Amino acid sequence: MRYFSTRDTRREHAYSLKESAFLGLAPDGGLFMPEFIPQADMDEVLRLAQKSFADMAQYLTSLFFGDEVEKEELDTLVRDVFSFPCPLVRTDSDDYALELFHGPTCAFKDFGARFMGGMLGLLKKQEKNERLVVLTATSGDTGSAVAAGFHNVAGIDVVVLYPNEKVSHLQESQMTTLGNNIHPIRIDGTFDDCQALVKQLFNDTAFRARCAITSANSINLLRWIPQAFYYFYGWSQWHLQTGLSTPDIVIPSGNYGNATAGMLAAQMGMPVKRFIVASNANDVVPKYLASGVYTPQASVHTIANAMDVGAPSNFERLTYLFQHDFERISSAIQGFACTDEDIRGAIRKLYESCGYISDPHSACGWLAAQHYHTQGFRLCTAHAAKFHETIRETIGIEPPIPETLGRAMQREKRFTPMPNDAQALKDFILRLE
Numbered sequence: 348m349r350y351f352s353t354r355d356t357r358r359e360h361a362y363s364l365k366e367s368a369f370l371g372l373a374p375d376g377g378l379f380m381p382e383f384i385p386q387a388d389m390d391e392v393l394r395l396a397q398k399s400f401a402d403m404a405q406y407l408t409s410l411f412f413g414d415e416v417e418k419e420e421l422d423t424l425v426r427d428v429f430s431f432p433c434p435l436v437r438t439d440s441d442d443y444a445l446e447l448f449h450g451p452t453c454a455f456k457d458f459g460a461r462f463m464g465g466m467l468g469l470l471k472k473q474e475k476n477e478r479l480v481v482l483t484a485t486s487g488d489t490g491s492a493v494a495a496g497f498h499n500v501a502g503i504d505v506v507v508l509y510p511n512e513k514v515s516h517l518q519e520s521q522m523t524t525l526g527n528n529i530h531p532i533r534i535d536g537t538f539d540d541c542q543a544l545v546k547q548l549f550n551d552t553a554f555r556a557r558c559a560i561t562s563a564n565s566i567n568l569l570r571w572i573p574q575a576f577y578y579f580y581g582w583s584q585w586h587l588q589t590g591l592s593t594p595d596i597v598i599p600s601g602n603y604g605n606a607t608a609g610m611l612a613a614q615m616g617m618p619v620k621r622f623i624v625a626s627n628a629n630d631v632v633p634k635y636l637a638s639g640v641y642t643p644q645a646s647v648h649t650i651a652n653a654m655d656v657g658a659p660s661n662f663e664r665l666t667y668l669f670q671h672d673f674e675r676i677s678s679a680i681q682g683f684a685c686t687d688e689d690i691r692g693a694i695r696k697l698y699e700s701c702g703y704i705s706d707p708h709s710a711c712g713w714l715a716a717q718h719y720h721t722q723g724f725r726l727c728t729a730h731a732a733k734f735h736e737t738i739r740e741t742i743g744i745e746p747p748i749p750e751t752l753g754r755a756m757q758r759e760k761r762f763t764p765m766p767n768d769a770q771a772l773k774d775f776i777l778r779l780e
Contacts, residue, residue: 352377371562396583460496484541487653491521565604574608594723601654633682
């Protein structure tokens with residue numbers, strides 16, 4: 348399998364898996380895409396999904412990476428990183444929720460981050476002794492998942508940028524208490540500022556000649572592609588529970604890596620009636636789906652902070668997957684946006700009606716499902732305990748805190764405060780050597 352930039356319309360520059368993964372962002376500023384989208388045998392997916400998520404993921408992983416990595420190594424990696432459950436829960440007669448928060452950091456990003464950490468570790472073994480710096484920006488859950496996924500991976504330093512006072516206490520604890528090769532930086536600015544700094548360094552050819560850097564955001568295909576796998580697993584469980592085959596799928600969306608991974612799954616052959624992307628007040632994509640006009644904007648801070656993105660990086664992948672045809676895009680995807688007040692109301696209603704405690708992002712998805720009267724399933728992207736302050740304020744109780752989160756909250760935070768300044772970031776990274 349070769350990989351091309353979304354901006355390389357003539358396909359003049361092909362890259363290997365290793366090159367694409369280590370670069371993160373293509374030299375022309377585009378995002379890497381596989382040269383073709385492999386087709387999955389849905390009968391095989393269903394058969395393997397009934398054994399385990401890992402069995403199914405081994406099959407799907409081989410479709411993309413089977414030529415670049417030895418089968419035994421790849422299968423072992425998949426079993427190691429996908430070792431936690433991914434249940435489809437029925438909260439009431441019409442609502443099916445795919446819970447993606449049972450991994451080590453209690454967020455859906457554990458799937459992609461753990462896989463990427465393991466794969467980069469395998470690919471790095473084939474390289475010289477030069478250290479690789481993983482540079483990533485987070486609006487909340489990416490940082491903790493990447494930090495956990497790469498902790499103590501040999502030959503790799505991880506630099507995580509996060510916005511000051513715009514992530515939860517628990518999220519900050521998860522990414523600032525590991526130490527060793529994990530270097531959290533608290534930026535004086537928004538998530539968009541953090542993301543812009545990452546892109547600025549990736550587009551700086553002189554800096555990249557001095558330092559090997561890649562990204563662990565969903566712009567990196569090793570983070571992005573494995574997120575497609577849990578859509579197949581959700582589809583299999585929904586099909587077995589309902590006997591139906593063409594679901595609506597609702598996705599809480601911020602940077603749109605998760606959403607475009609679902610669209611990748613659909614183009615691999617997974618039946619879908621429609622996708623519904625659910626946003627908070629950062630509603631750039633829902634507005635685009637309604638008007639055909641894409642207008643990035645400054646991000647707005649909300650209680651669903653992992654979706655506080657005003658210029659989503661993966662919008663470029665979204666349009667690429669549909670060959671930049673707005674009619675195709677708008678017929679396959681519908682948008683939804685809501686306010687903090689709406690989200691709090693949804694958290695209350697879910698708890699009062701069925702005793703289900705939802706995090707703010709997943710509650711946003713529930714609102715979208717109610718709005719569109721969906722028949723299918725929605726993605727639940729984080730454990731409610733990661734937002735225990737919001738939950739307590741909204742329904743008056745503290746959600747149970749999983750053991751892994753409790754341990755993180757008890758450890759001392761260690762981070763580097765930094766202004767929104769690219770040169771300061773470059774100097775910090777160069778000092779890691």
